[in-house]
Amino acid sequence: MNTPQLPAPGADAAAASAALVGRIQEALLAAGGWLPFSDYMRLALYSPGLGYYSGGAAKFGAEGDFTTAPELSPLFGACIADTAAAVLAALAEQGRHGDVLEFGAGTGKLAAQLLLGLERLGRLPARYSVVDLSGELRERQRATIATSAPHLLDRVEWLDALPETFTGFVVGNEVLDAMPCALVHRDAAGRLFERGVVRQDGALGWQDRPLTAGPLHALATALELPNGYTTEIQPEMHAFVRSVAGMLSTGAVLWLDYGFAHAEYYHPERHMGTLIGHYRHHTVHDPFFWPGLTDLTCHVDFSAVYREADAAGLALEGYAPQAQYLLGAGLLDKLAALGPDHPGYLAQVAAVQKLTSPAEMGDLFKAIAFSKDLPLDALLPGFDGRDDSHKL
Ligand SMILES: C[S@@+](CC[C@H](N)C(=O)[O-])C[C@H]1O[C@@H](n2cnc3c(N)ncnc32)[C@H](O)[C@@H]1O
Numbered sequence: 001m002n003t004p005q006l007p008a009p010g011a012d013a014a015a016a017s018a019a020l021v022g023r024i025q026e027a028l029l030a031a032g033g034w035l036p037f038s039d040y041m042r043l044a045l046y047s048p049g050l051g052y053y054s055g056g057a058a059k060f061g062a063e064g065d066f067t068t069a070p071e072l073s074p075l076f077g078a079c080i081a082d083t084a085a086a087v088l089a090a091l092a093e094q095g096r097h098g099d100v101l102e103f104g105a106g107t108g109k110l111a112a113q114l115l116l117g118l119e120r121l122g123r124l125p126a127r128y129s130v131v132d133l134s135g136e137l138r139e140r141q142r143a144t145i146a147t148s149a150p151h152l153l154d155r156v157e158w159l160d161a162l163p164e165t166f167t168g169f170v171v172g173n174e175v176l177d178a179m180p181c182a183l184v185h186r187d188a189a190g191r192l193f194e195r196g197v198v199r200q201d202g203a204l205g206w207q208d209r210p211l212t213a214g215p216l217h218a219l220a221t222a223l224e225l226p227n228g229y230t231t232e233i234q235p236e237m238h239a240f241v242r243s244v245a246g247m248l249s250t251g252a253v254l255w256l257d258y259g260f261a262h263a264e265y266y267h268p269e270r271h272m273g274t275l276i277g278h279y280r281h282h283t284v285h286d287p288f289f290w291p292g293l294t295d296l297t298c299h300v301d302f303s304a305v306y307r308e309a310d311a312a313g314l315a316l317e318g319y320a321p322q323a324q325y326l327l328g329a330g331l332l333d334k335l336a337a338l339g340p341d342h343p344g345y346l347a348q349v350a351a352v353q354k355l356t357s358p359a360e361m362g363d364l365f366k367a368i369a370f371s372k373d374l375p376l377d378a379l380l381p382g383f384d385g386r387d388d389s390h391k392l
Pocket residue numbers: 053060068069070071103104105106107110131132133134137172173174175178179240
Protein backbone atom coordinates (compact mmCIF):
# COMPACT_ATOMS: atom_id res chain seq x y z
CA MET A 1 0.00 0.00 0.00
CA ASN A 2 1.34 3.43 -0.79
CA THR A 3 1.47 6.38 1.56
CA PRO A 4 1.37 9.20 -0.93
CA GLN A 5 2.64 12.68 -0.21
CA LEU A 6 -0.66 14.44 -0.67
CA PRO A 7 -1.97 17.78 0.60
CA ALA A 8 -2.82 17.53 4.30
CA PRO A 9 -6.43 18.29 5.27
CA GLY A 10 -7.35 21.38 7.26
CA ALA A 11 -7.62 21.15 11.05
CA ASP A 12 -11.43 20.68 11.09
CA ALA A 13 -11.32 17.96 8.45
CA ALA A 14 -8.47 16.17 10.23
CA ALA A 15 -10.45 16.32 13.50
CA ALA A 16 -13.54 14.88 11.77
CA SER A 17 -11.40 12.05 10.36
CA ALA A 18 -9.95 11.35 13.81
CA ALA A 19 -13.49 11.22 15.25
CA LEU A 20 -14.49 8.75 12.53
CA VAL A 21 -11.44 6.57 13.27
CA GLY A 22 -12.59 6.60 16.92
CA ARG A 23 -16.04 5.41 15.82
CA ILE A 24 -14.46 2.68 13.66
CA GLN A 25 -12.36 1.55 16.60
CA GLU A 26 -15.48 1.34 18.77
CA ALA A 27 -17.11 -0.80 16.07
CA LEU A 28 -13.99 -2.98 15.98
CA LEU A 29 -14.11 -3.44 19.73
CA ALA A 30 -17.82 -4.28 19.65
CA ALA A 31 -17.17 -6.84 16.90
CA GLY A 32 -14.41 -8.59 18.84
CA GLY A 33 -11.47 -6.92 17.09
CA TRP A 34 -12.17 -7.80 13.43
CA LEU A 35 -14.51 -6.04 11.00
CA PRO A 36 -15.28 -7.29 7.49
CA PHE A 37 -13.91 -4.72 5.03
CA SER A 38 -17.48 -4.03 3.83
CA ASP A 39 -18.41 -2.86 7.35
CA TYR A 40 -15.33 -0.64 7.45
CA MET A 41 -16.21 0.84 4.04
CA ARG A 42 -19.81 1.50 5.11
CA LEU A 43 -18.56 3.38 8.18
CA ALA A 44 -15.91 5.26 6.18
CA LEU A 45 -18.45 6.42 3.57
CA TYR A 46 -21.79 6.64 5.36
CA SER A 47 -21.23 6.91 9.11
CA PRO A 48 -23.73 9.65 10.18
CA GLY A 49 -22.14 13.10 10.12
CA LEU A 50 -18.59 11.81 9.65
CA GLY A 51 -18.54 9.43 6.66
CA TYR A 52 -17.20 10.58 3.32
CA TYR A 53 -20.67 10.99 1.80
CA SER A 54 -22.55 11.80 5.00
CA GLY A 55 -20.02 14.33 6.35
CA GLY A 56 -18.86 17.70 5.13
CA ALA A 57 -16.15 16.74 2.59
CA ALA A 58 -16.36 18.76 -0.67
CA LYS A 59 -16.27 15.53 -2.73
CA PHE A 60 -17.24 16.65 -6.25
CA GLY A 61 -15.54 18.89 -8.82
CA ALA A 62 -12.32 20.90 -8.80
CA GLU A 63 -12.52 21.64 -5.04
CA GLY A 64 -13.21 18.03 -4.20
CA ASP A 65 -11.69 14.62 -4.86
CA PHE A 66 -13.17 13.49 -8.17
CA THR A 67 -15.24 14.74 -11.11
CA THR A 68 -18.24 12.83 -12.43
CA ALA A 69 -19.84 13.04 -15.86
CA PRO A 70 -22.69 15.44 -14.95
CA GLU A 71 -20.08 17.73 -13.36
CA LEU A 72 -18.14 17.73 -16.62
CA SER A 73 -20.90 18.67 -19.03
CA PRO A 74 -24.64 19.37 -19.17
CA LEU A 75 -24.65 17.42 -22.44
CA PHE A 76 -24.36 14.22 -20.37
CA GLY A 77 -27.76 14.81 -18.77
CA ALA A 78 -29.17 16.04 -22.08
CA CYS A 79 -28.34 12.61 -23.58
CA ILE A 80 -29.96 10.78 -20.67
CA ALA A 81 -33.02 12.99 -21.17
CA ASP A 82 -33.41 11.46 -24.65
CA THR A 83 -33.48 7.96 -23.16
CA ALA A 84 -35.85 9.02 -20.38
CA ALA A 85 -38.17 10.80 -22.85
CA ALA A 86 -38.47 7.63 -24.96
CA VAL A 87 -39.52 5.69 -21.85
CA LEU A 88 -42.02 8.34 -20.73
CA ALA A 89 -43.39 8.56 -24.29
CA ALA A 90 -43.91 4.77 -24.45
CA LEU A 91 -45.80 4.94 -21.15
CA ALA A 92 -47.88 7.89 -22.37
CA GLU A 93 -48.87 5.89 -25.45
CA GLN A 94 -50.34 3.32 -23.10
CA GLY A 95 -52.21 6.10 -21.35
CA ARG A 96 -49.94 5.76 -18.30
CA HIS A 97 -48.09 8.47 -16.47
CA GLY A 98 -44.41 8.00 -15.67
CA ASP A 99 -42.15 9.90 -13.27
CA VAL A 100 -38.36 10.03 -12.85
CA LEU A 101 -36.44 8.62 -9.89
CA GLU A 102 -32.73 9.29 -9.42
CA PHE A 103 -30.48 7.46 -6.97
CA GLY A 104 -27.40 9.12 -5.50
CA ALA A 105 -27.90 12.55 -7.04
CA GLY A 106 -24.52 14.00 -5.96
CA THR A 107 -24.57 17.78 -6.34
CA GLY A 108 -27.89 17.71 -8.21
CA LYS A 109 -26.37 18.54 -11.60
CA LEU A 110 -27.79 15.49 -13.36
CA ALA A 111 -31.24 16.21 -11.91
CA ALA A 112 -31.14 19.78 -13.25
CA GLN A 113 -29.83 18.65 -16.65
CA LEU A 114 -32.40 15.90 -16.94
CA LEU A 115 -35.31 18.13 -15.94
CA LEU A 116 -34.26 20.84 -18.42
CA GLY A 117 -33.74 18.23 -21.14
CA LEU A 118 -37.14 16.66 -20.54
CA GLU A 119 -38.72 20.11 -20.59
CA ARG A 120 -37.12 20.81 -24.00
CA LEU A 121 -38.44 17.48 -25.25
CA GLY A 122 -41.95 18.18 -23.95
CA ARG A 123 -41.80 15.22 -21.54
CA LEU A 124 -41.57 16.81 -18.10
CA PRO A 125 -42.59 14.37 -15.36
CA ALA A 126 -44.94 15.57 -12.63
CA ARG A 127 -42.44 14.28 -10.04
CA TYR A 128 -38.66 13.95 -10.01
CA SER A 129 -37.73 11.96 -6.92
CA VAL A 130 -34.28 11.68 -5.43
CA VAL A 131 -33.08 8.95 -3.09
CA ASP A 132 -29.63 9.57 -1.64
CA LEU A 133 -28.00 7.96 1.36
CA SER A 134 -26.33 11.26 2.08
CA GLY A 135 -28.58 13.77 3.82
CA GLU A 136 -25.74 16.30 3.62
CA LEU A 137 -26.02 16.32 -0.17
CA ARG A 138 -29.76 17.12 -0.18
CA GLU A 139 -29.19 20.80 0.47
CA ARG A 140 -26.54 20.96 -2.25
CA GLN A 141 -28.90 19.24 -4.68
CA ARG A 142 -31.72 21.63 -3.85
CA ALA A 143 -29.41 24.64 -4.28
CA THR A 144 -28.13 23.41 -7.65
CA ILE A 145 -31.65 22.88 -9.02
CA ALA A 146 -32.80 26.21 -7.54
CA THR A 147 -30.01 27.93 -9.47
CA SER A 148 -30.13 26.08 -12.81
CA ALA A 149 -33.79 25.14 -13.10
CA PRO A 150 -35.68 27.21 -10.47
CA HIS A 151 -39.03 26.90 -12.24
CA LEU A 152 -38.81 23.08 -11.96
CA LEU A 153 -37.78 22.82 -8.31
CA ASP A 154 -41.33 22.23 -7.11
CA ARG A 155 -41.41 18.96 -9.06
CA VAL A 156 -38.45 17.60 -7.10
CA GLU A 157 -38.94 15.58 -3.93
CA TRP A 158 -36.45 13.81 -1.68
CA LEU A 159 -37.39 10.37 -0.41
CA ASP A 160 -35.91 8.64 2.62
CA ALA A 161 -36.35 5.17 1.19
CA LEU A 162 -37.25 3.32 -1.98
CA PRO A 163 -40.93 3.73 -2.90
CA GLU A 164 -42.83 0.44 -2.84
CA THR A 165 -43.67 0.65 -6.52
CA PHE A 166 -42.66 3.03 -9.26
CA THR A 167 -43.72 3.70 -12.83
CA GLY A 168 -41.35 5.63 -15.07
CA PHE A 169 -37.61 6.12 -15.57
CA VAL A 170 -35.00 5.26 -12.93
CA VAL A 171 -31.41 6.43 -13.22
CA GLY A 172 -28.20 6.30 -11.20
CA ASN A 173 -24.79 7.57 -12.26
CA GLU A 174 -21.80 6.28 -10.28
CA VAL A 175 -23.99 4.98 -7.48
CA LEU A 176 -23.32 1.24 -7.65
CA ASP A 177 -19.54 1.69 -7.30
CA ALA A 178 -20.08 3.60 -4.05
CA MET A 179 -21.73 0.63 -2.30
CA PRO A 180 -19.62 -1.24 0.25
CA CYS A 181 -17.64 -4.19 -1.06
CA ALA A 182 -16.38 -7.30 0.68
CA LEU A 183 -12.78 -8.26 -0.04
CA VAL A 184 -12.13 -11.88 -0.85
CA HIS A 185 -8.75 -13.54 -1.21
CA ARG A 186 -8.01 -16.94 -2.69
CA ASP A 187 -4.59 -18.11 -1.59
CA ALA A 188 -1.99 -20.12 -3.50
CA ALA A 189 -3.56 -23.35 -2.22
CA GLY A 190 -7.05 -22.33 -3.41
CA ARG A 191 -8.50 -21.56 0.07
CA LEU A 192 -10.92 -18.66 0.34
CA PHE A 193 -10.50 -15.87 2.91
CA GLU A 194 -12.41 -12.73 3.73
CA ARG A 195 -10.19 -9.72 4.27
CA GLY A 196 -11.04 -7.65 7.30
CA VAL A 197 -9.85 -4.68 9.31
CA VAL A 198 -8.11 -4.89 12.70
CA ARG A 199 -6.23 -2.54 14.98
CA GLN A 200 -2.48 -3.01 14.59
CA ASP A 201 0.14 -1.01 16.49
CA GLY A 202 -2.41 1.73 17.19
CA ALA A 203 -3.45 2.04 13.52
CA LEU A 204 -5.88 0.25 11.22
CA GLY A 205 -4.53 -2.81 9.42
CA TRP A 206 -5.55 -5.95 7.54
CA GLN A 207 -6.31 -9.45 8.65
CA ASP A 208 -7.70 -12.34 6.60
CA ARG A 209 -10.11 -14.90 8.04
CA PRO A 210 -11.13 -18.19 6.44
CA LEU A 211 -14.36 -17.65 4.54
CA THR A 212 -16.93 -20.05 5.95
CA ALA A 213 -20.15 -21.28 4.35
CA GLY A 214 -22.68 -18.51 3.75
CA PRO A 215 -23.84 -16.08 1.06
CA LEU A 216 -20.41 -14.47 0.54
CA HIS A 217 -18.74 -17.89 0.29
CA ALA A 218 -21.30 -18.94 -2.32
CA LEU A 219 -20.71 -15.76 -4.36
CA ALA A 220 -16.92 -16.11 -4.10
CA THR A 221 -16.99 -19.80 -5.07
CA ALA A 222 -19.16 -19.06 -8.11
CA LEU A 223 -16.52 -16.62 -9.39
CA GLU A 224 -14.00 -19.47 -9.85
CA LEU A 225 -11.13 -17.12 -9.04
CA PRO A 226 -7.57 -18.14 -9.89
CA ASN A 227 -5.29 -18.97 -6.94
CA GLY A 228 -3.34 -16.05 -5.49
CA TYR A 229 -6.14 -13.60 -6.28
CA THR A 230 -7.80 -10.77 -4.33
CA THR A 231 -11.01 -9.15 -5.47
CA GLU A 232 -14.19 -7.41 -4.37
CA ILE A 233 -17.75 -8.61 -4.20
CA GLN A 234 -20.60 -6.17 -3.53
CA PRO A 235 -23.45 -8.12 -1.90
CA GLU A 236 -25.20 -4.84 -1.00
CA MET A 237 -25.09 -3.70 -4.60
CA HIS A 238 -26.60 -7.04 -5.67
CA ALA A 239 -29.43 -6.62 -3.16
CA PHE A 240 -29.94 -2.99 -4.17
CA VAL A 241 -30.23 -3.78 -7.90
CA ARG A 242 -32.73 -6.53 -7.01
CA SER A 243 -34.79 -4.17 -4.82
CA VAL A 244 -34.91 -1.48 -7.49
CA ALA A 245 -35.94 -4.09 -10.06
CA GLY A 246 -38.64 -5.33 -7.71
CA MET A 247 -39.87 -1.78 -7.13
CA LEU A 248 -40.30 -1.04 -10.85
CA SER A 249 -43.85 -1.70 -11.89
CA THR A 250 -43.55 -0.38 -15.48
CA GLY A 251 -40.74 1.56 -17.11
CA ALA A 252 -36.97 1.38 -17.37
CA VAL A 253 -33.79 1.60 -15.28
CA LEU A 254 -30.48 3.04 -16.49
CA TRP A 255 -27.25 2.51 -14.53
CA LEU A 256 -24.01 4.20 -15.56
CA ASP A 257 -20.73 3.42 -13.87
CA TYR A 258 -17.18 2.21 -14.33
CA GLY A 259 -16.74 -1.51 -14.48
CA PHE A 260 -16.69 -4.59 -16.62
CA ALA A 261 -18.56 -7.74 -17.44
CA HIS A 262 -17.47 -10.87 -15.55
CA ALA A 263 -14.62 -12.16 -17.76
CA GLU A 264 -12.89 -8.81 -17.86
CA TYR A 265 -13.53 -7.99 -14.20
CA TYR A 266 -12.15 -11.25 -12.83
CA HIS A 267 -9.37 -11.48 -15.40
CA PRO A 268 -6.28 -13.26 -14.04
CA GLU A 269 -4.25 -10.07 -14.54
CA ARG A 270 -6.55 -8.08 -12.24
CA HIS A 271 -5.34 -10.15 -9.28
CA MET A 272 -5.26 -7.22 -6.86
CA GLY A 273 -8.88 -6.21 -7.48
CA THR A 274 -10.19 -2.73 -8.25
CA LEU A 275 -10.63 -1.11 -4.83
CA ILE A 276 -9.27 2.45 -4.87
CA GLY A 277 -9.57 5.72 -3.02
CA HIS A 278 -9.87 9.25 -4.39
CA TYR A 279 -8.37 12.14 -2.48
CA ARG A 280 -8.03 15.60 -4.03
CA HIS A 281 -7.96 14.13 -7.55
CA HIS A 282 -5.27 11.59 -6.67
CA THR A 283 -5.73 7.84 -6.68
CA VAL A 284 -4.97 6.37 -3.29
CA HIS A 285 -4.34 2.64 -2.84
CA ASP A 286 -4.49 2.68 0.95
CA PRO A 287 -8.16 2.56 2.10
CA PHE A 288 -7.06 3.71 5.58
CA PHE A 289 -5.79 7.02 4.22
CA TRP A 290 -7.71 9.82 6.03
CA PRO A 291 -10.95 7.84 6.61
CA GLY A 292 -13.97 10.01 5.91
CA LEU A 293 -11.96 12.38 3.71
CA THR A 294 -11.10 9.83 1.01
CA ASP A 295 -13.69 8.36 -1.33
CA LEU A 296 -13.57 4.55 -1.50
CA THR A 297 -14.88 2.74 -4.51
CA CYS A 298 -14.65 -0.42 -6.54
CA HIS A 299 -15.50 -1.16 -10.15
CA VAL A 300 -18.92 -2.62 -10.89
CA ASP A 301 -19.40 -6.22 -12.03
CA PHE A 302 -22.04 -5.62 -14.71
CA SER A 303 -22.64 -9.36 -15.14
CA ALA A 304 -23.81 -9.38 -11.51
CA VAL A 305 -26.03 -6.34 -12.19
CA TYR A 306 -27.52 -8.19 -15.15
CA ARG A 307 -28.08 -11.43 -13.19
CA GLU A 308 -29.86 -9.65 -10.34
CA ALA A 309 -32.09 -7.54 -12.59
CA ASP A 310 -32.88 -10.51 -14.83
CA ALA A 311 -33.77 -12.70 -11.84
CA ALA A 312 -36.12 -9.95 -10.63
CA GLY A 313 -37.98 -10.00 -13.95
CA LEU A 314 -36.47 -7.07 -15.86
CA ALA A 315 -35.65 -7.28 -19.58
CA LEU A 316 -32.21 -6.16 -20.71
CA GLU A 317 -32.50 -3.22 -23.14
CA GLY A 318 -28.77 -2.85 -23.79
CA TYR A 319 -25.23 -2.76 -22.41
CA ALA A 320 -22.70 -0.46 -24.03
CA PRO A 321 -19.54 1.50 -23.30
CA GLN A 322 -20.37 5.06 -22.21
CA ALA A 323 -18.96 6.50 -25.44
CA GLN A 324 -21.32 4.44 -27.62
CA TYR A 325 -24.24 5.14 -25.31
CA LEU A 326 -23.69 8.92 -25.41
CA LEU A 327 -22.96 9.05 -29.13
CA GLY A 328 -26.09 6.96 -29.75
CA ALA A 329 -28.10 9.38 -27.62
CA GLY A 330 -27.02 12.30 -29.82
CA LEU A 331 -24.05 13.74 -27.93
CA LEU A 332 -22.39 15.19 -31.03
CA ASP A 333 -25.62 16.73 -32.35
CA LYS A 334 -26.14 18.35 -28.97
CA LEU A 335 -22.60 19.72 -29.03
CA ALA A 336 -23.09 21.01 -32.58
CA ALA A 337 -26.37 22.65 -31.56
CA LEU A 338 -24.46 24.71 -28.99
CA GLY A 339 -22.30 26.06 -31.80
CA PRO A 340 -18.81 27.56 -31.62
CA ASP A 341 -20.18 30.98 -30.57
CA HIS A 342 -21.61 29.50 -27.37
CA PRO A 343 -19.64 30.71 -24.34
CA GLY A 344 -17.67 27.78 -23.04
CA TYR A 345 -17.96 25.88 -26.33
CA LEU A 346 -14.31 24.81 -26.24
CA ALA A 347 -14.72 23.56 -22.66
CA GLN A 348 -17.67 21.48 -23.90
CA VAL A 349 -15.57 20.07 -26.75
CA ALA A 350 -12.97 19.03 -24.17
CA ALA A 351 -15.67 17.51 -21.94
CA VAL A 352 -17.12 15.52 -24.84
CA GLN A 353 -13.62 14.23 -25.56
CA LYS A 354 -13.20 13.18 -21.93
CA LEU A 355 -16.62 11.50 -21.76
CA THR A 356 -16.04 9.48 -24.93
CA SER A 357 -12.30 8.91 -25.38
CA PRO A 358 -11.33 5.27 -24.81
CA ALA A 359 -8.30 6.57 -22.90
CA GLU A 360 -10.57 8.49 -20.50
CA MET A 361 -14.18 7.66 -19.59
CA GLY A 362 -15.47 6.32 -22.92
CA ASP A 363 -14.61 2.64 -22.52
CA LEU A 364 -14.17 2.08 -18.78
CA PHE A 365 -17.61 3.50 -18.03
CA LYS A 366 -20.62 1.52 -19.17
CA ALA A 367 -24.34 2.09 -19.52
CA ILE A 368 -26.80 -0.72 -18.89
CA ALA A 369 -30.57 -0.43 -19.25
CA PHE A 370 -33.48 -2.68 -18.33
CA SER A 371 -37.21 -2.41 -18.84
CA LYS A 372 -40.33 -3.86 -17.31
CA ASP A 373 -43.62 -4.27 -19.18
CA LEU A 374 -42.70 -1.48 -21.55
CA PRO A 375 -43.79 -1.92 -25.16
CA LEU A 376 -41.04 -0.05 -27.01
CA ASP A 377 -41.32 0.08 -30.78
CA ALA A 378 -37.62 0.99 -31.16
CA LEU A 379 -34.41 0.48 -29.22
CA LEU A 380 -33.86 3.02 -26.47
CA PRO A 381 -31.81 6.08 -27.54
CA GLY A 382 -28.19 5.30 -26.67
CA PHE A 383 -28.63 1.57 -27.14
CA ASP A 384 -29.32 1.52 -30.87
CA GLY A 385 -25.62 1.31 -31.81
CA ARG A 386 -22.97 -1.03 -30.42
CA ASP A 387 -24.39 -3.55 -27.99
CA ASP A 388 -22.07 -5.57 -25.73
CA SER A 389 -24.85 -7.60 -24.08
CA HIS A 390 -23.16 -10.84 -25.20
CA LYS A 391 -20.31 -10.06 -22.75
CA LEU A 392 -22.58 -10.16 -19.69
C1 LIG B 1 -19.91 8.91 -6.62
S1 LIG B 1 -21.34 9.69 -6.03
C2 LIG B 1 -22.16 10.03 -7.57
C3 LIG B 1 -23.04 11.21 -7.51
C4 LIG B 1 -23.75 11.63 -8.78
N1 LIG B 1 -24.64 10.61 -9.28
C5 LIG B 1 -22.79 12.06 -9.86
O1 LIG B 1 -22.74 11.40 -10.88
O2 LIG B 1 -22.11 13.07 -9.68
C6 LIG B 1 -22.25 8.38 -5.30
C7 LIG B 1 -23.59 8.79 -4.70
O3 LIG B 1 -24.36 7.62 -4.44
C8 LIG B 1 -25.02 7.76 -3.20
N2 LIG B 1 -25.42 6.42 -2.75
C9 LIG B 1 -24.65 5.38 -2.41
N3 LIG B 1 -25.38 4.32 -2.07
C10 LIG B 1 -26.68 4.69 -2.22
C11 LIG B 1 -27.93 4.03 -2.02
N4 LIG B 1 -28.00 2.77 -1.59
N5 LIG B 1 -29.05 4.70 -2.28
C12 LIG B 1 -29.00 5.98 -2.71
N6 LIG B 1 -27.85 6.67 -2.90
C13 LIG B 1 -26.71 6.02 -2.66
C14 LIG B 1 -23.98 8.50 -2.36
O4 LIG B 1 -24.55 9.10 -1.22
C15 LIG B 1 -23.49 9.53 -3.39
O5 LIG B 1 -24.31 10.66 -3.44
